[in-house]
Amino acid sequence: MTGYVARRVGVSLIQLVLLSFFAFSLIHFVPGNPVATMLGPRATPSEIRQISDSLGLNQPLAKQFGLFLGHLVTGHFGTSFTFSQSISSLIAQRAVPSLALIAYGLIVALVLGVPLAVASALRAERPLDHGIRVFTTISFAMPTFWSGLILAVVFALKLHWLPVSGYGSGFFGVVQSLTLPAIALGLSLLAVIVRTLRTSIRHVLSLEYIEAANARGLSTRRILTRHVMRNAVMPTITVLAVNVGFLIGGTVVLEQVFQIPGLGTLLFQAVEQRDYPLVETIAVLAGAVVVFLNLATDLMQVVLDPRVRPGVRSE
Amino acid sequence: MTDPLLNVEELSIAFRQRRGELTVVRDVSFDVGVGEVVGLVGESGSGKSVSCRSILRLMPAHGVMRARAIEFLGRDVTKLSDRELRDHRRHNVGMVFQDPYSCLNPTQRVGEQVAEALRVNAGMSKIDARARTIELFESVGIDRGAERQRSYPHELSGGMRQRVMIAIAISAGPKLLIGDEPTTALDVTTQAQILALMSRLRDDTGMAVLLVSHDFGVVAQVCDRVVVMYGGRVMESGPVTQVCTEPQHPYTRALLESIPRLEAAGRRVRREGIPGQPPNPADVGEGCPFADRCAHASARCSSVDMSLRPVGPSHVTACPFVGEWSDPPGATESSRVGGPS
Numbered sequence: 001m002t003g004y005v006a007r008r009v010g011v012s013l014i015q016l017v018l019l020s021f022f023a024f025s026l027i028h029f030v031p032g033n034p035v036a037t038m039l040g041p042r043a044t045p046s047e048i049r050q051i052s053d054s055l056g057l058n059q060p061l062a063k064q065f066g067l068f069l070g071h072l073v074t075g076h077f078g079t080s081f082t083f084s085q086s087i088s089s090l091i092a093q094r095a096v097p098s099l100a101l102i103a104y105g106l107i108v109a110l111v112l113g114v115p116l117a118v119a120s121a122l123r124a125e126r127p128l129d130h131g132i133r134v135f136t137t138i139s140f141a142m143p144t145f146w147s148g149l150i151l152a153v154v155f156a157l158k159l160h161w162l163p164v165s166g167y168g169s170g171f172f173g174v175v176q177s178l179t180l181p182a183i184a185l186g187l188s189l190l191a192v193i194v195r196t197l198r199t200s201i202r203h204v205l206s207l208e209y210i211e212a213a214n215a216r217g218l219s220t221r222r223i224l225t226r227h228v229m230r231n232a233v234m235p236t237i238t239v240l241a242v243n244v245g246f247l248i249g250g251t252v253v254l255e256q257v258f259q260i261p262g263l264g265t266l267l268f269q270a271v272e273q274r275d276y277p278l279v280e281t282i283a284v285l286a287g288a289v290v291v292f293l294n295l296a297t298d299l300m301q302v303v304l305d306p307r308v309r310p311g312v313r314s315e
Numbered sequence: 316m317t318d319p320l321l322n323v324e325e326l327s328i329a330f331r332q333r334r335g336e337l338t339v340v341r342d343v344s345f346d347v348g349v350g351e352v353v354g355l356v357g358e359s360g361s362g363k364s365v366s367c368r369s370i371l372r373l374m375p376a377h378g379v380m381r382a383r384a385i386e387f388l389g390r391d392v393t394k395l396s397d398r399e400l401r402d403h404r405r406h407n408v409g410m411v412f413q414d415p416y417s418c419l420n421p422t423q424r425v426g427e428q429v430a431e432a433l434r435v436n437a438g439m440s441k442i443d444a445r446a447r448t449i450e451l452f453e454s455v456g457i458d459r460g461a462e463r464q465r466s467y468p469h470e471l472s473g474g475m476r477q478r479v480m481i482a483i484a485i486s487a488g489p490k491l492l493i494g495d496e497p498t499t500a501l502d503v504t505t506q507a508q509i510l511a512l513m514s515r516l517r518d519d520t521g522m523a524v525l526l527v528s529h530d531f532g533v534v535a536q537v538c539d540r541v542v543v544m545y546g547g548r549v550m551e552s553g554p555v556t557q558v559c560t561e562p563q564h565p566y567t568r569a570l571l572e573s574i575p576r577l578e579a580a581g582r583r584v585r586r587e588g589i590p591g592q593p594p595n596p597a598d599v600g601e602g603c604p605f606a607d608r609c610a611h612a613s614a615r616c617s618s619v620d621m622s623l624r625p626v627g628p629s630h631v632t633a634c635p636f637v638g639e640w641s642d643p644p645g646a647t648e649s650s651r652v653g654g655p656s
Contacts, residue, residue, distance in 0.1 A: 212418040215371050216432050216483065217404030226431070230422050305422055306467040 005299065012295045016288055020072060023283035024065050027276055034081050034274035055081065057276075068280060077281045082273045087281050090266065097167055097178075098255070098262035101185065102247050104178050106240070108186025113193030118224065120194060121201035132194065140191030145253045148184035152258070155180060165259040181258045185251070189243060196239050200232040207231075234301055241297040245290030320490060320523050321347040321370060325383040328365050328374070328547075336379065339596045340366055340547045342621070347491065352517060352524040354534030354555065356570075357544035358593050363527045366544070367493050370525075371404050388490070405436040409484030413496035415476035419468040425479045426464025429486060436487035451482040454519075456512055474505035478512070485516060492516070495527045510537050531574055535559055540629070543567050546594045546604025548621055553630030563632040565612075565640065566605045603633070611640040 035051045036043060052058050056067065071077050077087035120132045139147070156164040168177040204210060205228060213223050252264035263282060270278040302309050328340035340362040347353045357363045369380050372392060385392040387407055395403055412418040420428060429451060430444040439447060445464075452460030455478040468476055477497060484492055494513060498506035514537050517524050528534050534541050535555055542552040543566065551564040562568040569589045591608035603609070606616035616636075623631035 208412060208414060208417040209420045211373060212410070212412055212480070212483075213420070215373055215404060215408075215410040216436065217401040217406075218431070218435055219401065222435070227420050227423070231420070307421055307469050 004302070008295060008298055012291050015291050016284075017069075019287040019291070020069060020280075020284050021065070023280050023287065024068055027271075027274075027279045027283075028061060028064075030274070032274045034276055037274050038081060068277070071277075072281075072284060078277045080270075080278045081275045082269070083275075083278070087278055090278070091263070091281065091285065094261060094263045094266045097174075097260050098248070098251060098264060100174060101178050101181055101251060101254070101260065101262065102244060104175075104182035105185030105189065105247075106244060108182050109189035109193055112186065113190050114197065116190070117194045117197035117201060120198040121205065124198075124202055129198075136191040136194045139187040142187070143253075144181075144184045144188050144251075145257050147187055148181055148254055148257045151180045151184055165257070167260050177258070178260070181251075181254050181260065184254060185247070189240070192239055192243055193236060196236045197232065200235050201228055204228045204232045230304060234304060237300060238297050241293040242290075245286075245293050248286040248289050318349045319346055319386075320349045320351070320388060321525075322384070322386040323366075323370070323382065324385070326366060326369055326380065326385065327382065328362065328369065328378060328380045330375070331377045331379060337596055338547065338599070341599075343544070343547070343549050344623070345542045345549065345552060347523050347525055349490070350517065350521045350523055351540065352514070352526065352538045354538035354541040355525060355527045355544060356529070356531055356534050356541055358529055360546075360593050360596070361544040362547040363544050364495055367495055367525055367527050370491070370493065371408055371410060372400055406487050407489055408491045408493060409481075409487070409489040410493045410495065411477065411480045411484050411497045414500050415473050415480055416468075416500070418480060419476055421468055424465055424467055425471065425476075426466075429464070429479065429482050432483045432486045447486075448482070451486060452478075454516070455479075455482045455485075456508070457482070472505075473501050474508065477501060477505075477509055481509075481512065481516070485520070485522070488520065489522055491523045491525060493525045493527070496529065497526070498533060499529070506533070513537065531559075531570060543570070546599045547596060548604055549623065549633060550605065551630075551632045551634075552623070553627065557627060557630050563626045563630065563637050564634045565609045569608075569610075611636070 033048070035048045035055070035057065039047060039051065049058075056064065059067075075088070077091070079085065080087050080090055083090055116132050116136070120129045123129050152164055155161045162179055163177050166177055168174050210223060210227060213227050218227075248263070251262060252268050254260075255262040255264045263286075267279065267282045269275075270282065323346065324344050326340060326343045327338060329336040329338045343362070343366055345353070345355070355363045355367060365374075365378065368374065369382070369385060370387070370392065372380070372395075374380055380393070382393055387403065390403075392400070392403060419425060426445070426448050429448045430441070433439045433444040433447055434441065437444075437447075448464055449460035452463060457463050457475060457478050463471070463475075468479075471479070481492075481497075492513070497513070498509050501509060510533065513524060513526070516522070524537075526534060526538060538555045540553065541555045541558050543550045543558070543564065545566050550566045551558060551562065553563070558567060559571065562571055566589075573588050589608055594604050594607070602617040603612070603619050603621060606612040606619075609616065619635060621633045623633055624635060626632050626637060
């Protein structure tokens, strides 16, 4: 058991090192010079060289990568070229709105998705199931900026229930300003939850231990909560972990529509400016979240299903 | 004759299909007395499993059951409301399934699954249910119950899991225990232990047992009476010794003859199976479903009336031509010679 966890954590660390390598290589191989971009078209070559020297950009790439890894390990990510601010504080400011948006969107998706999946599975191939399928397919097919705009027009401009855009202060301010983008985000995740969960619930419902539970006279509610769900949620958790990882930095468009100062926007600006350290750090941190989510999913599986617990066997 | 506990009358079961319905059980009638052990025997596809599930009204989503009545202690199961049906399943009947590997929830400790049945069915508190679980484990032959109840199903052997299933099935003190091929997935020694356990529980508690099996040997070992099914119909039913020694239906006789036995040392006897294949339910219509494979069949068999005719004390057969191919019941070689001919 501990051996399994240790091995799994070790694999995650290796993934992180490889990830940093690729993030570093990619941005350095993309054409464009950060110093030239910063100084504008009228900069002289000597000015560019001078600034490049002071930023350490003329050193060999291997050495730059070493320095970058060192920064990652110590947690001091250095200073952004363009924002002239420490990267840690920059990311700390911008991560909160993004993570809050993703968490909120995920909650919306789960609150809507789980009951819809259960209803769909229990009424499989009947009108309700077909209706839910049509609804989730539409919500999945609609780009988030489009559903976001529609929501903003209806609930902000017409009904004045919520702010059109911006990022409020205080807990309620944040919740208010994030509600519409979170619904847009949740709708895009809804199909994934409903489809996978519906399929696995139907599968579990067809298994013999559910028939046995029925034969014992247990109520449908009890069978669902005690026997079906725990055996059915795992595929959905796995799919969600992948999707949520994808959303880190993938909410750029939604952040633009609702004017939320988040990581997506920051990453966009950083790439535009060839702000090497900032791009690298965001890429590695976003990747780290994905690696962490996958690790958490695997460990969750061990918690949920005793059969995959390695090394525990008796009889 | 014991008091009646269960009386299934003219049960028919069909599966809805894209085009129409596929009838898999036709006009099946049988009964079980209080404390009686009845065997339901037949090949796979004979309709025995769905028939026994009808007692609990457990049907697959596309299954439709119709019956004149399925009376349990005088109440018609087919007419129970949802709530009454749940009570019927909780208190009256316990069921053990064929595959002990797949009928326990894999993510729940076995003790919790027994305790859940006790809390829901007998309304026990958590603590009482845990104590009772250990007692139940002891009564079904699981030692170190306090420790074993913390096991997950995959940590137990097949026999142990089947004992857990039996513990759950008898937790509410049912009047009838249904075993749907309860020993088929187990090895022979474990099979014998589970059969002995079921017989002992019957003796201790006085509950009746309906044992569904494809194995005549198993049924002969533990049952008082046997119902033989084929192609969704009852072919013969009667006291187990009568049916085994003097079968009154060609199918029963063929089935008995196909059972392998240990012969005298050194002599190998090749047992013939029944020629042909069990019928496809789609091809079964009126008349005797066994006619195609029957050594004594003739043209009239395809339209024969399959209602059961008495041939002895509580012994009935669906074959109206018994006298033509078999000795009359009770007849022996000598009495035939000495009799009027």
